[in-house]
Amino acid sequence: MIKVGIVGGTGYTGVELLRILALHPEVQLTAITSRKEDGVKVADMYPSLRGKVDLAFSAPDKANLTECDVVFFATPHGVAMAQAQELLAAGVKVIDLAADFRLKDVAQFEKWYGIPHTCHDVLAEAVYGLPELNRAAIRNARVIGNPGCYPTTMQIGYAPLLRAGLIEADSLIADCKSGVSGAGRKAEIGILFSEASDTMKAYGVSAHRHTPETVEQLQKLTSEPVSLQFTPHLIPMIRGMHSTLYARLKTDISNEALQQLFEDAYKDEEFIDVMPFGSHPETRSVRASNMLRLALHRPGNGKNVIVLVVQDNLVKGASGQAVQCMNLMFGLPEQTGLQHVPVLP
Amino acid sequence: MIKVGIVGGTGYTGVELLRILALHPEVQLTAITSRKEDGVKVADMYPSLRGKVDLAFSAPDKANLTECDVVFFATPHGVAMAQAQELLAAGVKVIDLAADFRLKDVAQFEKWYGIPHTCHDVLAEAVYGLPELNRAAIRNARVIGNPGCYPTTMQIGYAPLLRAGLIEADSLIADCKSGVSGAGRKAEIGILFSEASDTMKAYGVSAHRHTPETVEQLQKLTSEPVSLQFTPHLIPMIRGMHSTLYARLKTDISNEALQQLFEDAYKDEEFIDVMPFGSHPETRSVRASNMLRLALHRPGNGKNVIVLVVQDNLVKGASGQAVQCMNLMFGLPEQTGLQHVPVLP
Amino acid sequence: MIKVGIVGGTGYTGVELLRILALHPEVQLTAITSRKEDGVKVADMYPSLRGKVDLAFSAPDKANLTECDVVFFATPHGVAMAQAQELLAAGVKVIDLAADFRLKDVAQFEKWYGIPHTCHDVLAEAVYGLPELNRAAIRNARVIGNPGCYPTTMQIGYAPLLRAGLIEADSLIADCKSGVSGAGRKAEIGILFSEASDTMKAYGVSAHRHTPETVEQLQKLTSEPVSLQFTPHLIPMIRGMHSTLYARLKTDISNEALQQLFEDAYKDEEFIDVMPFGSHPETRSVRASNMLRLALHRPGNGKNVIVLVVQDNLVKGASGQAVQCMNLMFGLPEQTGLQHVPVLP
Amino acid sequence: MIKVGIVGGTGYTGVELLRILALHPEVQLTAITSRKEDGVKVADMYPSLRGKVDLAFSAPDKANLTECDVVFFATPHGVAMAQAQELLAAGVKVIDLAADFRLKDVAQFEKWYGIPHTCHDVLAEAVYGLPELNRAAIRNARVIGNPGCYPTTMQIGYAPLLRAGLIEADSLIADCKSGVSGAGRKAEIGILFSEASDTMKAYGVSAHRHTPETVEQLQKLTSEPVSLQFTPHLIPMIRGMHSTLYARLKTDISNEALQQLFEDAYKDEEFIDVMPFGSHPETRSVRASNMLRLALHRPGNGKNVIVLVVQDNLVKGASGQAVQCMNLMFGLPEQTGLQHVPVLP
Structure with a gap:
């Protein structure tokens, strides 16, 4: 034990x-x-x-x-x-x-x-604790910096595209939405029920700490300079994170090939679910579980590719991911203790 | 299997x-x-x-x-x-x-x-499938009528008092509150998000189907005629049920003895949690689990005893209870597959 | 001005x-x-x-x-x-x-x-600022104690019954539910969005400040000793209060006569709406307005009469009522500045 | 009348x-x-x-x-x-x-x-009923096509930038979020309380009707071809719409000049509130009112300008705007009957 x-x-x-x-x-x-x-x-x-x-x-x-x-x-x-x-x-x-x-x-x-x-x-x-992109290092780590919640979604969503050199790395736009539990359990007016329910807002639009973390990691995946516009929003739900990731394709590629790229990238991943092309994942489909689900869109078969990513910010975005790292560090099967079925409704 | x-x-x-x-x-x-x-x-x-x-x-x-x-x-x-x-x-x-x-x-x-x-x-x-009050019969049953969600809370809350003959059986008042999932997954205007959120109401106050079911069962516990005023309310939460049960004591009894009565009644129950006297259980403390928690109150040490009962209406109030019955019917440990930790926050 | x-x-x-x-x-x-x-x-x-x-x-x-x-x-x-x-x-x-x-x-x-x-x-x-029960004194007052939110609903709901001597004054049970704004704009953990949404609980069941205030006022309406069990609950909605008031009839009376009693009592009141017998008022039907709506029930034509009362806790339960008092104190028409149509949905 | x-x-x-x-x-x-x-x-x-x-x-x-x-x-x-x-x-x-x-x-x-x-x-x-961009025509119209809710926010947010020729018109990205009332009062499973609360999702990402409407109108403001990626999301709130509008600047311009551009554009508008540069408007700040509030951001003083726009989808996004048009058509002061103070909290 x-x-x-x-x-x-x-x-x-x-x-x-x-x-x-x-x-x-x-x-x-x-x-x-x-x-x-x-x-x-x-x-x-x-x-x-x-x-x-x-x-x-x-x-x-x-x-x-x-x-x-x-x-x-x-x-x-x-x-x-x-x-x-x-x-x-x-x-x-x-x-x-x-x-x-x-x-x-x-x-x-x-x-x-x-x-x-x-x-x-x-x-x-210290090793950056995102198993899907950094598994080998985590296995041998003594100390882990567990990723931020937003950065997890952005890295999982952009990684296959950046590694394949398919998108313009200098014009990424990540419009992200988080449930209120992401703000923590702190006695602050702004996250009171009567302040944060039945309403929403953006915050930290001009500058947010998760931008440098994400860029530092994404930069490892491409030789082109990465530039990222990250825009977080506070949504009246307890748990859940939805990232809408925009990128511009540099080269033409079929939608089938795009989809295949993601399915290949994550085919052995227990906690990444690449949904059918054109799906609209809901945050509740991963509620209280360590799953991250994503789906690709390409409106009008044009230059924009959109990746929709959902996770539970407290599980895959925090504590579940930390346990996933622990499992790796101690040689356990990665999914040990993490096989919850999401709670829906 | x-x-x-x-x-x-x-x-x-x-x-x-x-x-x-x-x-x-x-x-x-x-x-x-x-x-x-x-x-x-x-x-x-x-x-x-x-x-x-x-x-x-x-x-x-x-x-x-x-x-x-x-x-x-x-x-x-x-x-x-x-x-x-x-x-x-x-x-x-x-x-x-x-x-x-x-x-x-x-x-x-x-x-x-x-x-x-x-x-x-x-x-x-058919056997009424409330294990805590009917376990032996369930073990040998071929067919189970699984209790309604509201009746489960009312029976668990009133049973020790009725069996002990402590309360006036003809003047029970159960003021009950349910999350919206209790209304089912039906395309009806009244349970739309825009109709049922940020608001609440009572319904079926003059008459509700769960009254005769509850009375039929409660009557088994006492020779005095049971009369129950059951008042359901619809609350803007997905899951969760909170029953506030009022009864009038017939005889004087100390609060310690009241508490002891409940602790004894449920001391071997895996899924009933008798909280400390005077607690205020929250529905989220049982969210997505088969637990039912209750707590006793006796304002001003007077004639009214109040039992606060919470459960997840979809688990202990429905599907979890059904699985609990199945476990009994097939000779499995009662808690098999039902040991979820409630999801909080 | x-x-x-x-x-x-x-x-x-x-x-x-x-x-x-x-x-x-x-x-x-x-x-x-x-x-x-x-x-x-x-x-x-x-x-x-x-x-x-x-x-x-x-x-x-x-x-x-x-x-x-x-x-x-x-x-x-x-x-x-x-x-x-x-x-x-x-x-x-x-x-x-x-x-x-x-x-x-x-x-x-x-x-x-x-x-x-x-x-x-x-x-x-000081004059107690509940215009419907105390209008004359308010008109001449220099200083007003504005009623609590819960007490307003309980007094309006019980007053006609008590004044008519129809109910047992010593066994009132008021099961009341409030939106979270009633707890004020204070930096406290318990009313954070992530603590108070998608859940509910009772609080202050054993003792609450609004009991003595309500009893003091109700006692003015009857010579029999008033005893009140008041049980407040916290509901995941911003505004809104729903009081479910139970009383036992002392004498037989027809439902029509009960309804007439309330309609007569409030027939000239701009802000009290006696709904048809057997209605289920929703809190949103008064959202952001100074209206209080109520409806009567008498399950099984029995001894229990139930009054369902809804108001916006911040308006009729607080600031709107205060402005109503001000209008009276300054000789203005009582509804001046208070004619908002409730916001629905 | x-x-x-x-x-x-x-x-x-x-x-x-x-x-x-x-x-x-x-x-x-x-x-x-x-x-x-x-x-x-x-x-x-x-x-x-x-x-x-x-x-x-x-x-x-x-x-x-x-x-x-x-x-x-x-x-x-x-x-x-x-x-x-x-x-x-x-x-x-x-x-x-x-x-x-x-x-x-x-x-x-x-x-x-x-x-x-x-x-x-x-x-x-027929005249397109967006008074801030089309007032003269509305005054003389016999028939009005009232704008969609999303298009209102996108046009008000992009108009000053497009008219001034400051942004690349062919790479607009509008990430928009709507409360559930925008889906209407229809008996549909997807917008039930238990389906749409405590969760969020995108929808219609690949194609949505409001794109051609918005593009048709935006194209009137610039000679460059407009291309718009519009991505709607469903948010668990009753009312409210938040549009996060991204555009790339073609020419360098100071933040002060950007802000001035918007303040000048809307200085006589009763229902458009240009908030201080860098603000984060909340949807509740316009709840139940005909106001639209917006704020500008320019992260890192870079090429991206972001306009945050909030409105009540049922008021400025629908019925309030329709009344605003009616006032113009009948020669009334534009704000007649529309001066509600937003309901907060």
């Missing part, structure tokens, strides 16, 4: 890790920390876990994280980098669901996250 | 059966019928099942239901009674999620459902 | 006052205070008011509230009582939307609100 | 016309037709109109529409073209909220709407 610790288990990615790991057949939940909730039973905060998780939160200094095999950080940016070195030294693997180990470019990190990066060595060895 | 057939798999209880049974370790999905969708793959109608369920719908006459071990009817009222006899004759067990085998009183059935009951023999042997 | 000041205009009752008063033909918005938002234009905080309200928030000490004709307090409990005396001395009328002037019984106030009442003189002269 | 008739008043644009016109000071509601609801009082179908609208529906043949001054068609495509000629002959003006008089190109109409156009003469004189 893999002994698992979770730092910062009170937020949505934390409780989602618990939901998944509680039934993971190879995992023993060993420690979960929260400074504020020290001593509180996890199931008292989240009654959905009554009878499923017996752990109590413990203050970070009391938790014996170094006795775990792997520790997930479901924390604000900056926490994992402060503790990673000690854990690694003790032989504990680290999976950070925040941004500390996502961006290799330290200057970019510091610009976008507004804090100094204090852990360059670990960053240097 | 139990070979399972589903009649009428296009509605919400049907797709919920599929969600549960797709991962049930002892079940082989064998046939699913739909006159209208004959030949259509289930996963084409419900993309959430892509990669999980390979079956296609077949017309009722083509489906070899008699080769199944058990057939679930997720159909409108009146369908199961027309087919049950033939299936039973072929050694197939029957679980009806509609009302055909719920009410023993034929006159009541015909009054409330407006159709003649054409299958008195089967009705006579 | 009536010069109007608003203290604490950043919450939902504040912005709702602004929505109504911006088009009120006899009102000049003169001052609006907020310590935190001093200098910020109201329309910058609430873009819905761009082009409609030009005012900026000013710090309380800078606002010339004494130059107003009337000041509304859309503040937390305790604020109005600290400022009322000074305003009254300056000839300014006061309408408090919080609880400072609702409960005549100071001990009850201090018990339920947990703060000392520091303004007994003003409390003594 | 203008005598107004409404054909097909049972859908959402019909009831929204009623909501607006019930308080319009210059209008007398004279007739409203519905074959199915003949004799039913409008307020019985829509209780929100109780006390506000006294009319009953009448069958089309019984309604004396020719005695009206203007008739609105809130009907499916094809109805207005069958009746327009007779009404015009009787001196009645016609405003069609469907598509019969939107597209001047008959072949395009017949291709996209799948019915023959039987009324070429009226089509020839």
Whole structure:
């Protein structure tokens, strides 16, 4: 059994890790920390876990994280980098669901996250945790920077096109929509029910942290300079992410060949579903599961190719993907503990 | 492996059966019928099942239901009674999620459902499928009338009080609230998104079919005549049911003794969670799971006892309960295939 | 023109006052205070008011509230009582939307609100602002305690029955449901979109502040001792309140006579709509309007009479009712500025 | 008083016309037709109109529409073209909220709407009812083709840029999101609450009727060939539309000049609100009002300009705009009866 610790288990990615790991057949939940909730039973905060998780939160200094095999950080940016070195030294693997180990470019990190990066060595060895594009490295990693939710959809959607050199890399437009849980479990006016339901808006249109992360990764797939317009929107649903990805074809190609390109790219992937050409995936078709579904469109057989991508932002966009990485790191079948059927309706 | 057939798999209880049974370790999905969708793959109608369920719908006459071990009817009222006899004759067990085998009183059935009951023999042997109150009979049943969603909450909530003779049986008030999926997957104006969201209402206040079903069952628990005021409401949420049950105490009793009464009554139940006295259970704490949670209140230590009950109307209120019955009927551990952690948030 | 000041205009009752008063033909918005938002234009905080309200928030000490004709307090409990005396001395009328002037019984106030009442003189002269039951006194009032949202529905629904002596006053059960805006515009986890949507729960079941307020008022209508079980629930909708009121008839009466009783009671009321017997009012039928609609039920012609009451908690349940009081206090037609057609869908 | 008739008043644009016109000071509601609801009082179908609208529906043949001054068609495509000629002959003006008089190109109409156009003469004189771009013609029109909801946002957002020749007209991308009421009040599975809430999807990505309408209008503003990728999405909110419009600048221009261009273009418009550069308008900021708000973005001061546009799809996107046209056609101040403050929260 893999002994698992979770730092910062009170937020949505934390409780989602618990939901998944509680039934993971190879995992023993060993420690979960929260400074504020020290001593509180996890199931008292989240009654959905009554009878499923017996752990109590413990203050970070009391938790014996170094006795775990792997520790997930479901924390604000900056926490994992402060503790990673000690854990690694003790032989504990680290999976950070925040941004500390996502961006290799330290200057970019510091610009976008507004804090100094204090852990360059670990960053240097950290592996970007997107299994479908980076599986081999993840298998051998000691520390994982788990991708952002939006970047996952953009990379999975653009990767086959960029690798094949089919699209103009410098004019990508990603119009993305997220459920409100993506904003986290924070006491903020803007995400109150009465503020965020029956309405929608764009946010961060002029600049958003997920742009540099995505560009850094997409750039690995092509020698042409990548330029990306990423536009996030907040949608009145709890979970779910829908990315509408636009690209311009450089060369003519049949729709059948386009479809084949994606089917080939993801034919062995357990968690990527290439739907029939012209489909319209719904976010609920992946609700509470680690699936990502996508479909291709080519209006008027013209120069625009559109990739529609849906995922559950808390699963494939966060905690499910982190568990997928853990499975790889510990030599388990990748889908272990992740075979939920999406909840519909 | 139990070979399972589903009649009428296009509605919400049907797709919920599929969600549960797709991962049930002892079940082989064998046939699913739909006159209208004959030949259509289930996963084409419900993309959430892509990669999980390979079956296609077949017309009722083509489906070899008699080769199944058990057939679930997720159909409108009146369908199961027309087919049950033939299936039973072929050694197939029957679980009806509609009302055909719920009410023993034929006159009541015909009054409330407006159709003649054409299958008195089967009705006579049918067992009411509420395991927590009727487990022994279910184990030996060939045919099950699966309880209505509202009646499940009312019976679980009132049973300990009635059996103990603590409350006035003739003045029960059950103020119940249901998510919209309880109304089914029917093309009706009243349950359109634009009609049913950001609003609520009561319905069927003067008379509702679930009253006679509930009274018939509650009456088994007490010799005093039961009278129940049941008031259903439609709430803008997909799944979830919240019943607020009022009763007047006949005798004085401490709150501790009240709580103990419920804890004792359900101490061996896998799917009933008696929460601490004075709790306020949320419907999301059971979302997409077979759990039912309840909590007791006694304002001002007065004569009113209030039981708050929540369940997922599609799981414990329908398809999960049906699978729970199936497990009992086939000698499996009752929780087999039903151990989902509720989805929160 | 009536010069109007608003203290604490950043919450939902504040912005709702602004929505109504911006088009009120006899009102000049003169001052609006907020310590935190001093200098910020109201329309910058609430873009819905761009082009409609030009005012900026000013710090309380800078606002010339004494130059107003009337000041509304859309503040937390305790604020109005600290400022009322000074305003009254300056000839300014006061309408408090919080609880400072609702409960005549100071001990009850201090018990339920947990703060000392520091303004007994003003409390003594304050008038309870429910026009349909208290119109004459409101006309002559200098200071109004505007009713709570729940109490408004309970009083309007029970009043005709109690006054006629038709029901057992000591066994009232009010099962009430509120939209989330009733919880205010506060940065609290429990009312986040991801916590409060697609779910529901009861709260404050064992004890709630609106019980003593309602009982104090209902007691004025009958010589029998009133006992009320009030059970509030939180519903995933922005606005709207639905109260399901149960009472037991003491004497036999025809349904026609019951209906007539209510129609007579409210026949001259602009904002009370007695719907046909047996109707099921929806909350959206009054959305964004000052209407309250109700309908009577009598299941099985039995002893229980049920009154279904709906209102918009922010309008008839708060700001609209406050403006209705203002109209009375200034001799205007009661419906001035309050004739909105409900927004449906 | 203008005598107004409404054909097909049972859908959402019909009831929204009623909501607006019930308080319009210059209008007398004279007739409203519905074959199915003949004799039913409008307020019985829509209780929100109780006390506000006294009319009953009448069958089309019984309604004396020719005695009206203007008739609105809130009907499916094809109805207005069958009746327009007779009404015009009787001196009645016609405003069609469907598509019969939107597209001047008959072949395009017949291709996209799948019915023959039987009324070429009226089509020839019909005026496209977007006041901000076509005011003079509307003033003198006898028959109006009221714009589609999506096209309104796209035209208002792109018009200043196209007229100034600042953007590449052949590479417009409009990623648009609509509330569910845009799909109408039809008994269809796909727009049930349980299908359309807590989820989202794109639809009609490969081809949608609003593309040719929008292109036909945009082409009037530039001599360069317009090419538009329009991608609609269905969002779980009742009302509201958010269009995210992308364009590539042909020439360098400062952000200040861009902003000035829009402020100048719409400075006299009562219903267009150009928000500060870099704002993120929310759909709720225009809920239930005829306002359209927009804001400009220019990420990284690069080649992409983004216009965010919000409107209420049922008001500025349909019925409000139709009333705005009526006001112009009858010489009234354009904002008459349309000065609602948006409902927030």
